Amino acid sequence: MLPNHQSIAPSVLYFGTPVVLMVTRNDDGTANITPMSSAWTLGSCVVLGLSSATQGAINLLRDGECTLNFPAASLWANVERIARTTGANPVPPHKAELGFIHEADKFALGGFAIQPSELIRTPRIAECPLQFETRLLTCHRSAKQQGASSTRLIMEVDVQRVHAHRSIVLPGTNHIDTARWNPLFYVFRHYFGDAVDLGKTFRAEH
Numbered sequence: 003m004l005p006n007h008q009s010i011a012p013s014v015l016y017f018g019t020p021v022v023l024m025v026t027r028n029d030d031g032t033a034n035i036t037p038m039s040s041a042w043t044l045g046s047c048v049v050l051g052l053s054s055a056t057q058g059a060i061n062l063l064r065d066g067e068c069t070l071n072f073p074a075a076s077l078w079a080n081v082e083r084i085a086r087t088t089g090a091n092p093v094p095p096h097k098a099e100l101g102f103i104h105e106a107d108k109f110a111l112g113g114f115a116i117q118p119s120e121l122i123r124t125p126r127i128a129e130c131p132l133q134f135e136t137r138l139l140t141c142h143r144s145a146k147q148q149g150a151s152s153t154r155l156i157m158e159v160d161v162q163r164v165h166a167h168r169s170i171v172l173p174g175t176n177h178i179d180t181a182r183w184n185p186l187f188y189v190f191r192h193y194f195g196d197a198v199d200l201g202k203t204f205r206a207e208h
């Protein structure tokens with residue numbers, strides 16, 4: 003086949019990863035939600051890519067814990083309702099320029115309910131069918147780019163407990179029912195869902 007590609011310079015490289023709603027505790031004990039998508043798993047760890055300017059990163063570094071909540075595709079509009087907000091007050095200047103505003107209660111704004119965790123103080127998001135309770139293991143700081151107002155943080159969190167809504171668990175097992183779990187994806191700043199099951203890897207257990 004003849005090569006048919008062209009060289010392009012996209013403004014973002016978000017090739018498509020699941021949306022994660024990271025909940026952290028502010029220093030007054032209230033809960034904040036940070037929508038994110040730069041996340042991937044490595045054994046029992048999840049690696050998170052966060053801007054140092056997010057309130058979520060500041061809280062995670064101080065408190066050492068967070069919950070990771072995975073919204074179903076049907077929750078995309080709730081996620082978008084809080085997308086333009088930050089728990090940081092005042093809003094960092096570079097974000098204010100982009101139209102971000104401060105929001106102290108993203109649970110209320112997004113239509114989400116607080117659900118207490120079992121092992122850590124940080125709560126979960128009740129509407130998310132899949133939730134991880136985690137503790138911070140380590141934080142790597144990447145070099146600040148010239149002229150940048152924040153640095154990129156690569157945080158490793160250890161998953162302490164997994165909660166899955168009964169509707170997405172294969173009865174009597176520890177397996178997620180992939181026919182029922184419909185995660186929300188973030189693809190080049192668009193929300194996607196309803197992924198088609200094409201088959202399974204040789205290591206799948208069900």
Ligand SMILES: Cc1cc2nc3c(=O)[nH]c(=O)nc-3n(C[C@H](O)[C@H](O)[C@H](O)COP(=O)(O)O)c2cc1C
Nearest residue numbers: 036037038039040052053056057058085087088089
């Ligand atoms: C779907 C989605 C994915 C995002 N992914 C990331 C991400 O992976 N890392 C990051 O630092 N910010 C990401 N953002 C931007 C943050 O959500 C944004 O900076 C927000 O203001 C952070 O909130 P906080 O300051 O209250 O923590 C994402 C936003 C959306 C809507």
